[in-house]
Amino acid sequence: MKPAPFDYHSPRTPEEAVGLLAELGEDAKAIAGGQSLVPMLALRLAVFEHLVDLGRVSGLRGIERRGDAVWVGASTTQTAILRSPDLAAAVPLLTRATPLIGHFQIRNRGTVGGSLAHADPAAEYPAVALALDARLEALSPRGARTLPAAGFFTGMWTTGLAEDEILTGVSFPVRGERSGHAVEEFARRGGDFAIAGAAVAVDLDGAGLIRRCGIALFGVGATPLRASAAEASVLGVKAADVDAAELGATALAEPASVPSDLHASGDYRRHIGAIMVTRAWRRALREALDA
Incomplete structure (x- = not known):
């Protein structure tokens, strides 16, 4: 399929871009690289009368x-x-x-x-x-x-x-002196959208206690999710005392429901998501301890 007809606009400044969006209203859509929007337009999952291309707008790169x-x-x-x-x-x-x-x-x-x-x-x-x-x-x-x-x-x-x-x-x-970071995801093929994944950032204090922890989940809800209860459970805890598998289970117990689709059931996504948190936590913590 091909996109429905639309008018193309190529502003040169941020002010011109937002001015066009305001003038054209809900019939307009901003487009950046187009790697997500263009396939949706081609399949007519989305239809807009105007596209405002941000690719030539000054000051938005760097x-x-x-x-x-x-x-x-x-x-x-x-x-x-x-x-x-x-x-x-x-x-x-x-x-x-x-x-x-x-x-x-x-x-x-x-x-x-x-x-x-x-x-x-x-x-x-x-x-x-x-x-x-x-x-x-x-x-x-x-x-x-x-x-x-x-x-x-x-x-x-x-x-x-x-x-x-x-x-x-x-x-x-900017990362701290004793910090670790890791991303883990499971997809059917390389480059596919993740069935479930986790991004972890952890900071330790001088005594090896967890000073800050960020655990974000993707692929298991309508939005990316922050595993707040799991994070709170390890704050102030000595890094060596955290059970990574238990932390993963706690993180994936937080979403009230996990969606099912043709790629995976909700239960499977929840199971895989817990494993991804466990793996990402271990990698991030190892980096923080070695810093």
């Missing part, structure tokens, strides 16, 4: 250290993220999640902002943003604002962005 955080422009490609040694050192969880996204052709076009704004519950970047307490920067005709990752993902493919608002960048906190 990776910059800003104090105790790293800013990544919303139009920065996944390949650029993967190739940045500074980002690999400062925000390793983002770098490690990137090779799991589709295939290299997709990563060459796909963007960090596009992935976050598309909000696929089985995607890696939304879970990474949750686990790291990232802050998302948005712009509309009313001005700029910053949204915390917690609460940004409101439902299947929906976010807290208004119709006339675009993401301009994302700030990720």
Whole structure:
């Protein structure tokens, strides 16, 4: 199939882009790399009369250290993220999640902002943003604002962005001295969306106690999920005393329901998800202990 007819717009500035979205209203959709939206348009799962292309908008690309955080422009490609040694050192969880996204052709076009704004519950970047307490920067005709990752993902493919608002960048906190990060997912084939996955970030204090813990789940709900009860259960605990398998079970006991589809039943996703948390926790903790 082919997309339904639409008018194409190519703004050059963020202000022009949000102005177009405001003027055109609900009949318009912003498009970044197009790796998620174009297939939906081709299958006519989504239909818009206007597409506002953000690819030529100035100021939306780049990776910059800003104090105790790293800013990544919303139009920065996944390949650029993967190739940045500074980002690999400062925000390793983002770098490690990137090779799991589709295939290299997709990563060459796909963007960090596009992935976050598309909000696929089985995607890696939304879970990474949750686990790291990232802050998302948005712009509309009313001005700029910053949204915390917690609460940004409101439902299947929906976010807290208004119709006339675009993401301009994302700030990720820089890793601590004794920290560990890991992403684990299970998919039927490499490059497929995950049946279940987990992103883990853990920080230790000087005594080896868990000072901060972020556990985000993907593929097991309508949005990426933060395993808050599991995180709380290990805060202040000596790292060596945490039972990784028990932590995984606690994390996947939190979702009230896990969806079933043609790829996997809810029970299977819950079982696999617990294993992914267990594996990611062990890897992240080992890195933190060796730091």
